[in-house]
Amino acid sequence: MTDAEPPVSKGERTKERILQAALELFRERGYEATTMRMVADAAQVSLGNAYYYFASKDQLLQAFYREVHEAHLEAAEPVLQKERTLPARLLGVMLAKLGVIEPYHRFSALMFRTAADPESPLNPFHAAGAGVRAEGEALFAEVLRGSKPKVPDDLAAELPGLLWTYSMGIVLYWIHDRSPCREQTRAFVEATVDLIATSIKLASNPLLRPLQKKVLELVRKLNPGGRRGAGS
Amino acid sequence: MTDAEPPVSKGERTKERILQAALELFRERGYEATTMRMVADAAQVSLGNAYYYFASKDQLLQAFYREVHEAHLEAAEPVLQKERTLPARLLGVMLAKLGVIEPYHRFSALMFRTAADPESPLNPFHAAGAGVRAEGEALFAEVLRGSKPKVPDDLAAELPGLLWTYSMGIVLYWIHDRSPCREQTRAFVEATVDLIATSIKLASNPLLRPLQKKVLELVRKLNPGGRRGAGS
DNA sequence: GGGCTTTCTTGAACACGTTCAAATCCACCT
């Protein structure tokens, strides 16, 4: 991950400068408190110029998501190397996420406002967010792939998507967590991970077969073919 | 629904005028497209005066939620009179909701942006929305109370909250539903209601006892005592 | 170098939600 080559054109350098200025301001002051004018000033650029590169404040936000996700990948890697059981892997990955986003607690409140917005790329249903989302799902697919008691294939096909949604739910909880060091969220994650592991274990039970089938059908319907309307 | 007595003070009449103007504009043009200045104009009042009665555009929105909820109650009543099984009652109530909100499809996109916002009263975790939420839960409690195969008490205590959250999820799905007449949402509701009914039936099974216990614990933790930090 | 197009940059403007000090209205008391 060494950004060796310097950005080529002048425009790209300007864009990068604006982005970095925005990210730093977001970190320092939060999203809402950061003004496009501040970003422009910090990047030593006119207001209009910032809009030349980023069509909206939202696009700056999306760049932030990508950065967080990359940090999460890095933080999750040692866990995935070490742990072999599903609960341990999942727990480790989720705690890694909490660690990564901790500095952004204030900031991320807004993250979720936009996440639920139909126009937002973070929205689970929205096509434009397919990139962000697919990357998230890939991580959870990796969590599953490396865990020892193999998960049945039909379940394993849908689980990454479900776990990604789950992680969004955790973040939603985390945002509202006012306890010191976010310990409540941590406890919540432990409880839910345990629950998920138990559910997956039970899913193979014949008694639950009809229920499982229904759930899977439902999930597939919710998320048809992996992409719908993602064309344009 | 006969508004018999005329509002007493002049202030209250003005407030009502502003509210009605806002609701009509919301219906016609959606929330975002409706401007506080438009509302003020339509109510034949100055902009500042609108803010004298409604501290923010959001408060106008909340008034809208209340109206929708009351319409939902009315629409759900015949269903609750007639049906006696849980799936039928739940399905009826949910379809009633879909019917009530149908005219607001465009408008409601915003509903959910704010719903996920920590500051929004619609947010499941937020204290200020306790009123809206409690009313919603009351409806689902009624759904349970009148259904014939009684639901176990421990479950029945938590289910209204869960079902309310569920209904929020349905609305989220509905918002993104671009199918004609929102038929996909309808199908989705049918599937999920079926699923919920099956789950509840299975919940009493001894095999699932540990799972159920965990789930209930979790739900209680998520929603501690019915109110936390609701004091101020 | 001189013209041309494309890329980049600017600052002024717009409409928005919101705030506020001041003006006006109104009910009540003396």
Add this chain to the structure above:
DNA sequence: AGGTGGATTTGAACGTGTTCAAGAAAGCCC
């Protein structure tokens, strides 16, 4: 009637995200 105090109303202002026409810079062909 006159005045006192609270409720109501106003319009101008602020800072925001965003847009846009116009200018400057850079690349390119002759």
